[in-house]
Amino acid sequence: MRFTPHTEGDVRAMLATIGAExxxxxxxxxxxxxxxxxxxxxxxxxDEREVRxxxxxxxxxNGRPDAVVFLGAGAYPHFIxxxxxxxxxxxxxxxxxxxxxxxxxxxxxxxxxxxxxxxAALTGMELANAGMYDGATxxxxxxxxxQRLRPGRPLVAVSRALHxxxxxxxxxxxxxxxxxxxVEVPYRExxxxxxxxxxxxxxxxxxxLGYPNVFGAIEDLEHTxxxxxxxxxxxxxxxxxxxxxxxxxxxxxxxxxxxxxxGQSLGLxxxxxxxGLGLFASRxxxxxxxxxxxxxxxxxxxxxxxxxxxxxxxxxHIRRERATxxxxxxxxxxxxxxxxxxxLLGRHGLRAVAERNxxxxxxxxxxxxxxxxxxxxxxYFNEFVLExxxxxxxxxxxxxxxxxxxLPLGDWYPELEDCLLVCATELHDTAAHARLASALEQGxx
Amino acid sequence: xxxPTAILRPGLLPEPLIFERGAPGRSGALVDAAAAGGPESSxxxxxxxxxxxxxxxxxxxxxxxxxxxxTRLSQWNFCAATTLYPLGSCTMKYNPVMNExxxxxxxxxxxxxxxxxxxxxxxxxxMARLADFLREVSGLPGMTLQxxxxxxxxxxxxxxxxxxxxxxxxxxxxxxxxxxxxxxNPASAALCGYGVTEVPANREGxxxxxxxxxxxxxxxxxxxxxxxxxxxxxxxxxxxIGAAVHDAGALLYCDGANMNxxxxxxxxxxxxxxxxxxxxxxxxxxxxxxGGPGAGPVAVSARLEEYLxxxxxxxxxxxxxxxxxxxxxxxxxxxxxxxxxxxxxAYCYMRALGGDGLTDATAMAVLNANYVRARLQGTYPLAYPxxxxxxxxxxxxxxxxxxxxxLDVAKRLLDYGFFAPTIYFPLVxxxxxxxxxxxxxxxxxxxxxxxxxxGIAAEARRDPEMVKSAPHATFVGRLDETRAARRxxxxxxxxxxxx
Ligand SMILES: Cc1ncc(COP(=O)(O)O)c(C=O)c1O
Numbered sequence: 001m002r003f004t005p006h007t008e009g010d011v012r013a014m015l016a017t018i019g020a021e022x023x024x025x026x027x028x029x030x031x032x033x034x035x036x037x038x039x040x041x042x043x044x045x046x047d048e049r050e051v052r053x054x055x056x057x058x059x060x061x062n063g064r065p066d067a068v069v070f071l072g073a074g075a076y077p078h079f080i081x082x083x084x085x086x087x088x089x090x091x092x093x094x095x096x097x098x099x100x101x102x103x104x105x106x107x108x109x110x111x112x113x114x115x116x117x118x119x120a121a122l123t124g125m126e127l128a129n130a131g132m133y134d135g136a137t138x139x140x141x142x143x144x145x146x147q148r149l150r151p152g153r154p155l156v157a158v159s160r161a162l163h164x165x166x167x168x169x170x171x172x173x174x175x176x177x178x179x180x181x182x183v184e185v186p187y188r189e190x191x192x193x194x195x196x197x198x199x200x201x202x203x204x205x206x207x208x209l210g211y212p213n214v215f216g217a218i219e220d221l222e223h224t225x226x227x228x229x230x231x232x233x234x235x236x237x238x239x240x241x242x243x244x245x246x247x248x249x250x251x252x253x254x255x256x257x258x259x260x261x262x263g264q265s266l267g268l269x270x271x272x273x274x275x276g277l278g279l280f281a282s283r284x285x286x287x288x289x290x291x292x293x294x295x296x297x298x299x300x301x302x303x304x305x306x307x308x309x310x311x312x313x314x315x316x317h318i319r320r321e322r323a324t325x326x327x328x329x330x331x332x333x334x335x336x337x338x339x340x341x342x343x344l345l346g347r348h349g350l351r352a353v354a355e356r357n358x359x360x361x362x363x364x365x366x367x368x369x370x371x372x373x374x375x376x377x378x379x380y381f382n383e384f385v386l387e388x389x390x391x392x393x394x395x396x397x398x399x400x401x402x403x404x405x406x407l408p409l410g411d412w413y414p415e416l417e418d419c420l421l422v423c424a425t426e427l428h429d430t431a432a433h434a435r436l437a438s439a440l441e442q443g444x445x
Numbered sequence: 446x447x448x449p450t451a452i453l454r455p456g457l458l459p460e461p462l463i464f465e466r467g468a469p470g471r472s473g474a475l476v477d478a479a480a481a482g483g484p485e486s487s488x489x490x491x492x493x494x495x496x497x498x499x500x501x502x503x504x505x506x507x508x509x510x511x512x513x514x515x516t517r518l519s520q521w522n523f524c525a526a527t528t529l530y531p532l533g534s535c536t537m538k539y540n541p542v543m544n545e546x547x548x549x550x551x552x553x554x555x556x557x558x559x560x561x562x563x564x565x566x567x568x569x570x571x572m573a574r575l576a577d578f579l580r581e582v583s584g585l586p587g588m589t590l591q592x593x594x595x596x597x598x599x600x601x602x603x604x605x606x607x608x609x610x611x612x613x614x615x616x617x618x619x620x621x622x623x624x625x626x627x628x629x630n631p632a633s634a635a636l637c638g639y640g641v642t643e644v645p646a647n648r649e650g651x652x653x654x655x656x657x658x659x660x661x662x663x664x665x666x667x668x669x670x671x672x673x674x675x676x677x678x679x680x681x682x683x684x685x686i687g688a689a690v691h692d693a694g695a696l697l698y699c700d701g702a703n704m705n706x707x708x709x710x711x712x713x714x715x716x717x718x719x720x721x722x723x724x725x726x727x728x729x730x731x732x733x734x735x736g737g738p739g740a741g742p743v744a745v746s747a748r749l750e751e752y753l754x755x756x757x758x759x760x761x762x763x764x765x766x767x768x769x770x771x772x773x774x775x776x777x778x779x780x781x782x783x784x785x786x787x788x789x790x791a792y793c794y795m796r797a798l799g800g801d802g803l804t805d806a807t808a809m810a811v812l813n814a815n816y817v818r819a820r821l822q823g824t825y826p827l828a829y830p831x832x833x834x835x836x837x838x839x840x841x842x843x844x845x846x847x848x849x850x851x852l853d854v855a856k857r858l859l860d861y862g863f864f865a866p867t868i869y870f871p872l873v874x875x876x877x878x879x880x881x882x883x884x885x886x887x888x889x890x891x892x893x894x895x896x897x898x899x900g901i902a903a904e905a906r907r908d909p910e911m912v913k914s915a916p917h918a919t920f921v922g923r924l925d926e927t928r929a930a931r932r933x934x935x936x937x938x939x940x941x942x943x944x
Contacts, residue, residue: 041581042582042800090516098733114463247495270558347505352477379490
């Protein structure tokens with residue numbers, strides 16, 4: 001296929017205007033030694049029908065039509081109303097660039113302002129930025145921000161019950177700071193995080209907790225934040241399942257300083273894990289240390305309300321090596337899609353769908369009572385750890401029946417080899433619950 | 446301050462914030478919370494863990510409210526689907542509709558990232574093929590598809606460079622970066638703990654090999670170059686510069702944001718590059734989304750392969766699987782496996798065009814940029830007379846007597862129905878106007894665009910005040926950015942209740 005519109009006549013006329021012999025002459029200043037070996041050994045182009053057929057066959061090689069999947073662990077299956085994807089797919093949003101000319105980008109800018117407002121409300125924080133790549137990179141940027149805000153404190157404390165991929169990304173980002181050191185804080189018997197010692201916190205810039213954590217357990221953020229503050233450090237919460245927030249004590253209400261989250265649950269498809277959406281919210285007083293873009297309200301020459309990118313002096317294109325982050329292109333369209341989802345469900349729909357998740361997961365856990373038991377006693381939202389003898393064997397047996405019985409946790413936590421991390425959302429009805437229960441009960445025999 | 450209740454431009458409807466629409470109690474989508482049974486949250490969550498504000502502040506609107514709201518707002522945007530969007534360095538080419546249809550296939554869109562790999566062979570096969578295509582375009586053997594955007598690819602690449610030097614017992618401390626580089630380059634280097642030394646350009650707008658040699662001290666970890674650079678100029682001495690960098694024990698980072706100029710013309714691997722990040726949202730047609738999501742795959746030389754991030758795609762007798770088992774890896778740079786949805790679109794595009802189509806895309810991108818350059822150089826002075834490839838950079842120098850500046854030209858262009866070029870970048874060109882038309886624009890569109898810029902230059906001489914107060918025909922007038930920064934209002938707050 002070609003999307004170039006040039007006719008032979010166009011090319012001839014354009015070359016004449018330029019004063020060049022041929023199109024090849026336009027690249028003749030590139031050294032011949034490079035040009036001579038530059039031919040692309042790629043398959044020849046094909047037409048749209050052929051491309052679509054090939055892509056359909058690759059897509060068909062994934063999943064199983066009769067499957068039921070109880071996987072969460074950082075990516076959550078939720079229902080996406082048709083209006084969400086249809087509106088977000090509008091070319092006016094999808095094919096615009098970052099809104100560098102605000103007078104002709106008010107659509108993107110106003111939506112981003114609405115996104116910042118909605119995320120601040122959802123997290124109970126004073127302000128939110130325009131979004132980051134994903135929850136894990138947002139957590140890493142939050143940690144770097146605490147290192148800027150609390151200089152002279154080399155430690156970064158993270159809960160061992162924080163999603164292991166978030167911990168791994170934090171470790172990668174921290175490797176650039178020569179003095180910083182990552183310390184893992186153990187989890188307790190009930191699945192929530194132990195309070196680190198005052199001595200540790202006194203040398204730490206922050207403590208990062210999952211909320212809910214990777215076991216689905218809901219941490220007591222308020223209690224922890226108070227202890228962290230008493231030692232002069234900052235409290236960071238990282239939420240992988242944003243749909244838990246409509247039911248939980250808000251991070252802001254609990255006194256957290258920076259709340260980050262993965263926004264995929266807010267109307268984005270799973271898409272094999274990306275693109276997701278990093279949510280980043282903090283205290284107002286940290287605004288000049290925030291990474292990422294911010295949209296602010298202003299007026300035009302006639303005094304009419306409008307929106308612009310603002311406080312850019314934090315950013316790479318102005319500050320270069322002294323910027324608060326290197327981020328440029330973020331996940332703007334994902335933020336827009338989340339804004340549509342948050343608007344459509346709104347205050348009441350969000351509460352209802354969150355309630356549906358919590359109730360369904362608890363109904364499922366009760367149903368699995370004969371196959372196994374809850375490993376942790378802490379309250380949970382839509383995900384829990386099931387301890388079950390021969391977990392892996394049962395998981396394999398269930399898989400053969402088209403049931404993905406959550407995630408065997410032994411890969412991430414060797415001490416939890418006999419445990420499955422099970423997630424149930426509004427997509428799982430009682431029939432699906434029954435299939436999981438019977439698959440797991442069978443697998444042991 | 447007035448609420449935007451007046452019609453801003455004929456045919457466009459006003460629209461308040463979503464929070465100002467609707468009525469208490471309304472919702473566009475309710476589910477039955479009891480559908481699968483189970484206890485209510487109030488029975489399960491102790492009071493201290495329960496939400497304290499009942500979600501006050503989130504919208505209470507119907508589905509039609511939502512559809513009207515976002516449809517109206519969309520109409521306030523210029524976009525590549527409605528007009529030429531000649532932002533230099535951003536490669537705003539046409540985003541094929543076919544890509545969207547394919548990315549929405551359930552076998553891609555509904556795939557959980559932690560499914561057993563026996564269930565995801567199609568997705569992994571697609572990723573492996575895309576990686577092979579990108580290897581071929583880059584001329585480099587190693588590949589990761591994980592980074593989420595160009596800057597994230599830079600960070601990933603610089604981390605690998607750091608790991609390479611640390612392995613050799615010498616982390617080194619500085620990175621050389623040309624003054625014309627994009628801001629993400631120094632910011633990414635700094636995130637990896639490096640200091641930055643700026644390399645000036647010579648009179649041709651290129652790197653000077655002697656200057657580079659002089660700056661290549663023993664504490665330099667890498668030279669980060671963009672080729673063609675942000676002037677659209679190919680670094681003629683790149684191969685020799687690459688060799689000098691290697692002789693000094695340093696590595697060569699190539700910013701691949703401008704790969705749209707090079708397909709079938711030159712491969713970074715042949716220039717001595719050790720790292721190249723792609724911006725799939727530029728070169729390979731994935732939509733920009735008003736600021737992403739993109740994808741920033743990174744190709745590396747054999748020297749750096751062992752440092753590629755995890756997880757990596759490996760193949761054994763039973764097919765593709767993910768492996769973390771690489772002790773040299775820099776670690777993980779994001780969750781899961783990459784911006785898969787964007788990888789699907791890029792693969793779809795590359796497959797459709799093929800090697801011949803990609804080569805043609807570059808050729809026509811270069812032709813279009815040189816056509817605009819030839820047509821406009823009598824009206825706006827070129828920043829450098831050096832031959833350029835896929836973009837060209839002008840300055841506002843000749844308008845100086847009129848008092849009209851680059852910003853004014855950009856704003857006036859909006860009145861003509863075009864998005865503006867990139868302005869005031871690269872920083873080495875005062876008053877820069879950086880134009881990248883891309884290959885998918887027709888000669889007629891370019892002629893209209895040229896006529897608009899010529900018209901503005903004439904207006905600047907005839908009626909400078911009119912140009913300086915532009916735009917006049919957009920949805921809102923020129924916006925007060927100083928006010929936005931001085932008194933930041935970053936979220937909506939409900940009005941005080943009336944007494
Ligand atoms: C030359 C150059 N390098 C790097 C980047 C950064 O890419 P991204 O915005 O995808 O992070 C850009 C794009 O803005 C660019 O133009």
